């Protein structure tokens with residue numbers, strides 16, 4: 352078992368994952384993510400993007416393969432240590448906002464900071480700054496049920512960025528937003544990541560979203576594929592691009 356190169360913050364080798372009901376999830380995924388990199392994980396619906404992010408973040412233990420976070424082997428950590436690592440170093444944004452219903456917007460956004468030991472006062476200041484940046488500052492004192500879906504998602508994004516995690520896992524983070532709002536929220540997310548050196552894994556099947564990343568890994572049926580561009584051919588059956596497994 353060999354630790355990954357120093358400049359890779361996350362490194363996975365030959366990951367295999369099968370869902371509890373026997374459905375195939377991942378078959379032999381190998382990838383490296385550099386520190387501060389924004390990596391898009393792209394592919395059609397059901398190609399395994401969410402599964403890959405869940406495995407890399409330690410939410411799902413893999414059946415086979417290795418996952419390294421810096422020099423820590425995630426694949427051999429017990430549940431308590433995995434949980435601690437996830438709390439202290441990772442943040443997650445899902446396609447649906449998942450806020451604590453009893454806490455207002457700023458308290459939700461401040462929660463990960465307080466769990467990491469930041470004082471309530473400092474956590475509140477930081478949370479309010481992030482809510483402002485994401486255009487939901489005015490909703491800071493509202494409970495989640497008084498917010499519309501897109502506001503709740505902005506609060507989820509503020510909550511994920513506020514602690515400046517080492518790695519941010521963002522699974523279709525702008526799915527609940529109107530198309531017109533997506534650009535602003537994604538730019539806020541990517542510029543925050545770049546200015547704070549946050550490494551981002553961004554699952555998306557939207558090419559415009561993937562274009563904001565430094566690099567894209569394409570998945571198909573739980574394995575990475577490479578898109579090969581072929582020269583245009585005049586015949587009607589010719590294809591300009593195809594994908595091959597690598």
Ligand SMILES: Nc1ncnc2c1ncn2[C@@H]1O[C@H](COP(=O)(O)OP(=O)(O)OP(=O)(O)O)[C@@H](O)[C@H]1O
Pocket residue numbers: 370371372374375376394395396397398399400401402403556
């Ligand atoms: N909990 C589960 N139990 C069984 N099969 C699952 C489970 N979650 C996902 N799958 C299956 O695993 C495959 C990969 O799903 P996954 O959600 O990772 O894909 P995805 O690329 O993120 O899709 P989407 O774009 O729709 O979110 C799919 O065939 C899916 O039906």
